[in-house]
Structures are given as C-alpha cells and as structure tokens.
Amino acid sequence: MTSDSLTSDFSAAKPTILVVDDVPENIEVLGELLQPQYRVRAAQSGARALQVARTPPIPDLILLDVMMPGMDGYAVFTALRDDPLTCDIPVIFVTALDGLQEEEKGLELGAVDYISKPLRPTIVQARVRIQLELKRARDRLRNQNHFLEAEIARRMGENLPVQEVSIRALARLAEIRDPETGNHLRRTQAYVSVLAQRLALNPRYTERLDRRTIELISKSAPLHDIGKVGIPDHILLKPGKLTADEWAIMQTHARLGSEAIEHAEKDAERPVPFLASAKEIARHHHEWWDGSGYPDGLIGEAIPLSARLMALADVFDALISKRVYKQPITQNGARDMICAARGTHFDPDVVDAFVAEFPRFAEIANRYGDEAAE
Incomplete structure (x- = not known):
C-alpha cells in the first residue's frame, strides 16, 4: 500500500x-x-x-x-x-x-x-x-x-432586446410627428453616453456614474421628447417663429412626457429603473443651470444629472441640424456657442466633458447624419 x-x-x-x-x-x-x-x-x-x-x-x-x-x-x-x-x-x-x-x-x-x-x-x-x-x-x-443565475441571465438576455425596441418605438411616436428630426434620437443617445463616460472620470461623479447608471441614462435618453406627441401639429410643425402663446404650449411637452412615463411606472408591477431616469430627462432637459429654464426653473445641481447631460446633447444636435425654421450651423460653431453658455445654460462640468470629447461628438454627428437617414 x-x-x-x-x-x-x-x-x-x-x-x-x-x-x-x-x-x-x-x-x-x-x-x-x-x-x-x-x-x-x-x-x-x-x-x-x-x-x-x-x-x-x-x-x-x-x-x-x-x-x-x-x-x-x-x-x-x-x-x-x-x-x-x-x-x-x-x-x-x-x-x-x-x-x-x-x-x-x-x-x-x-x-x-x-x-x-x-x-x-x-x-x-x-x-x-x-x-x-x-x-x-x-x-x-x-x-x-448557478442555475438560477444562468436562468436570470438568459431571461434578461431575451427581455433586453424587446425592451430596447419598445423604448425606440415609443420615442419614434414623437419623432414621427416631426419628420425633420432624422437620426436625432440615435445621435443624442450616443452623445449622452459619451458625456457620462467622460464625466465619470471626474472624482466628483465617479460614484454617481457607475456603469449601470450610465447604461440607464443612455437607454432612457431617446424618450426625452416623448411629450411632443401631445403638441398640436400647427405648433409642432410650424415653419416660422412661434408666438408667445404657441411657445407656452410647446413648453408643455416636458411636463406631458414626464407625466406619461409616470403613468407607465404606476402600471408596472415592479420598479423599472430606466423609466425613473427617463422621467427625469423628459421633464428637466430644458432646465438651465442658472434657473431660467422650464418647466420648473430648477437651478444648478437641483437639476437631475441625467437631464443636465441630455440638455447639452439635445442643444448641440439641434444647432448642427437643419430645421424648417433654421439652417444648421457648423460643429465648431455649435461648440463655441455651448462653451459661451457654460455656467448659464449648461452645467460647467458637463461643458468641460463636452469639450474634452468634442472629436467623438463630431464623429457621431458625421456617422449618423440626417443624410444617411434619408
């Protein structure tokens, strides 16, 4: 032996x-x-x-x-x-x-x-x-x-594509109303993701912008203008400048979008994290850092971080895009305008992240240009 x-x-x-x-x-x-x-x-x-x-x-x-x-x-x-x-x-x-x-x-x-x-x-x-x-x-x-973890991963893998398609389908409701927005949803979603990833390198935001949070913000970004489905065509599609009364009605799209998402939250059997992020973005992406925005006139960091990211992404894309009421400006021109609004319209830290990532913004804008959509 x-x-x-x-x-x-x-x-x-x-x-x-x-x-x-x-x-x-x-x-x-x-x-x-x-x-x-x-x-x-x-x-x-x-x-x-x-x-x-x-x-x-x-x-x-x-x-x-x-x-x-x-x-x-x-x-x-x-x-x-x-x-x-x-x-x-x-x-x-x-x-x-x-x-x-x-x-x-x-x-x-x-x-x-x-x-x-x-x-x-x-x-x-x-x-x-x-x-x-x-x-x-x-x-x-x-x-x-291990079996349960694998089963959860499998079901999540099945559900996520359906969820992504559902989000984009909802977002298209607003986009269809305004056919000139082209690839706006895809571009702004990419801009928001880039901004969040850059801002996460700032020690002040590292804990707040972990990988999961960045994914939630990016996923919910396409719903930022869902409230436009409630704006009458004669205002939403007007080729000229809006009157004061028309502009007041246009501004309600932020509240309408937030309320619609809130109703969806209440109908859900359990909390849906991306809907909470989408609700913040829909309501507050037109707030200004100095408090002069709408609908609630929030100031500074009282504005949800997700909405501060969306605000810059939305404005940049609007500036470089053609609309029935305006011609596009150059990407460099849009960058300069955004930098000039640092601390008034936009969160200074978000502007700094934008400047650092401007080449990627330009690349996204070129890759998903409206010409490609047409």
Missing part, C-alpha cells in the same frame, strides 16, 4: 477523502476505517498533500494531521485556502495535541472540525459523515444558485 494512494476499485460516485499524515500507520488505520464507504487517498507530507488535493478526483473532505515535519498542518491548510481549486474543500484537523488552544487555532483558521488522537472509530465516522452531508448540501445550493 503506497503512501499517496489507498484507492480501490470503488465507484467514482463515492465521496473522496484525502488523509494527510507523516506516520504510515496512522494512514493505515484511517484507510481501513473509511474505505468500506469512501474512496480514500493519502499523502505523507504537506507538499504531497497539496499536489494530491489538486489532482482528480478532487477530495470532498481532507483529514489533516497538524504535527508534521517541514510543512505542518496549519501551513498546509493556509495553502489550500489560497488556491481557488482547493479553497472550498472542508478540512478536519487530526492531532495528538491535547489542548483547547490548538483546537481553537484550527477552528479559527477555518477548519470544519477537530479530532484528537487516539482515534475513536465511531467519532471519526460520525464526524466524517456529517461534514460530507454538509458539503453535499452546500454543493446542491451552489448548483441551484
């Missing part, structure tokens, strides 16, 4: 136990005690134990002697826990040491149990059986969790 293998022709379905002890007689005793029920492997040193523990079949349980020359049981246990392949294998310390201090040390390190020599067969078998049952329960729970 070799020191590193006590296996017989047992079914692979049997739990595997690794016995680690520098005394061959101790290995013999545990092997004979456990082999009728378990597949038993053995190692006579700490270094060999680490090799065996990594070799299939991976042990389901390790009985580890504490007092060994060279690498003692505590050092072996630490190495097992540092290795991702063996870190979850339960370990029972086995030792001739008679003292609570040593037992406490082993349990504090993370051992699942502690058996004292001389070995008592009934005690050994009971404790081994209990720890293997606990491991099977943990493995079942882990497998169930």
Whole structure:
C-alpha cells in the first residue's frame, strides 16, 4: 500500500477523502476505517498533500494531521485556502495535541472540525459523515444558485432586446410627428453616453456614474421628447417663429412626457429603473443651470444629472441640424456657442466633458447624419 494512494476499485460516485499524515500507520488505520464507504487517498507530507488535493478526483473532505515535519498542518491548510481549486474543500484537523488552544487555532483558521488522537472509530465516522452531508448540501445550493443565475441571465438576455425596441418605438411616436428630426434620437443617445463616460472620470461623479447608471441614462435618453406627441401639429410643425402663446404650449411637452412615463411606472408591477431616469430627462432637459429654464426653473445641481447631460446633447444636435425654421450651423460653431453658455445654460462640468470629447461628438454627428437617414 503506497503512501499517496489507498484507492480501490470503488465507484467514482463515492465521496473522496484525502488523509494527510507523516506516520504510515496512522494512514493505515484511517484507510481501513473509511474505505468500506469512501474512496480514500493519502499523502505523507504537506507538499504531497497539496499536489494530491489538486489532482482528480478532487477530495470532498481532507483529514489533516497538524504535527508534521517541514510543512505542518496549519501551513498546509493556509495553502489550500489560497488556491481557488482547493479553497472550498472542508478540512478536519487530526492531532495528538491535547489542548483547547490548538483546537481553537484550527477552528479559527477555518477548519470544519477537530479530532484528537487516539482515534475513536465511531467519532471519526460520525464526524466524517456529517461534514460530507454538509458539503453535499452546500454543493446542491451552489448548483441551484448557478442555475438560477444562468436562468436570470438568459431571461434578461431575451427581455433586453424587446425592451430596447419598445423604448425606440415609443420615442419614434414623437419623432414621427416631426419628420425633420432624422437620426436625432440615435445621435443624442450616443452623445449622452459619451458625456457620462467622460464625466465619470471626474472624482466628483465617479460614484454617481457607475456603469449601470450610465447604461440607464443612455437607454432612457431617446424618450426625452416623448411629450411632443401631445403638441398640436400647427405648433409642432410650424415653419416660422412661434408666438408667445404657441411657445407656452410647446413648453408643455416636458411636463406631458414626464407625466406619461409616470403613468407607465404606476402600471408596472415592479420598479423599472430606466423609466425613473427617463422621467427625469423628459421633464428637466430644458432646465438651465442658472434657473431660467422650464418647466420648473430648477437651478444648478437641483437639476437631475441625467437631464443636465441630455440638455447639452439635445442643444448641440439641434444647432448642427437643419430645421424648417433654421439652417444648421457648423460643429465648431455649435461648440463655441455651448462653451459661451457654460455656467448659464449648461452645467460647467458637463461643458468641460463636452469639450474634452468634442472629436467623438463630431464623429457621431458625421456617422449618423440626417443624410444617411434619408
């Protein structure tokens, strides 16, 4: 019988136990005690134990002697826990040491149990059986969790494309009313994403603009003008300058969009995060940093960050786009106008992010130009 293998022709379905002890007689005793029920492997040193523990079949349980020359049981246990392949294998310390201090040390390190020599067969078998049952329960729970995580990921993968299409379809309701907006939704969504990613590099915004938040803001951006479906055609499509009364009606699109999204929130069975972001953007993307915007006249950081990002993206795209009531201006001209409105119309930090990312804005504008849409 070799020191590193006590296996017989047992079914692979049997739990595997690794016995680690520098005394061959101790290995013999545990092997004979456990082999009728378990597949038993053995190692006579700490270094060999680490090799065996990594070799299939991976042990389901390790009985580890504490007092060994060279690498003692505590050092072996630490190495097992540092290795991702063996870190979850339960370990029972086995030792001739008679003292609570040593037992406490082993349990504090993370051992699942502690058996004292001389070995008592009934005690050994009971404790081994209990720890293997606990491991099977943990493995079942882990497998169930993995299955649930995979199922959630699968269903999310199925739902996200539907959600994206639904968002864009809703946004198109407003765009269809105003056929000259072309690729406005796609461009402004891309601008907002670029701005948010740049602003996240600013220490003041790093925690507020994590990856998930940026995704939510970007996803909800196309709904910023959904309220325009409630604006009469003779105002929405008017080729000339609006009268004061007409302009007052046009401004209501921010409130109308917010209220429509709020109704959708109430109809949902559970909170929908992107709708909360969309509601903020729809209502507040026409607010000005200095408080002179609409509909609520919010000032500075009282304006939701998502709406501050959308405000700049929306204005930049409007400036460089042709409308029935105006000709487009150049991208550089739009940049200069936005910079001139830093601290009045726009959040200064958002303007700084825009300037830093202006080449990407220009690239997005060129890639999704209205000529391509036509």
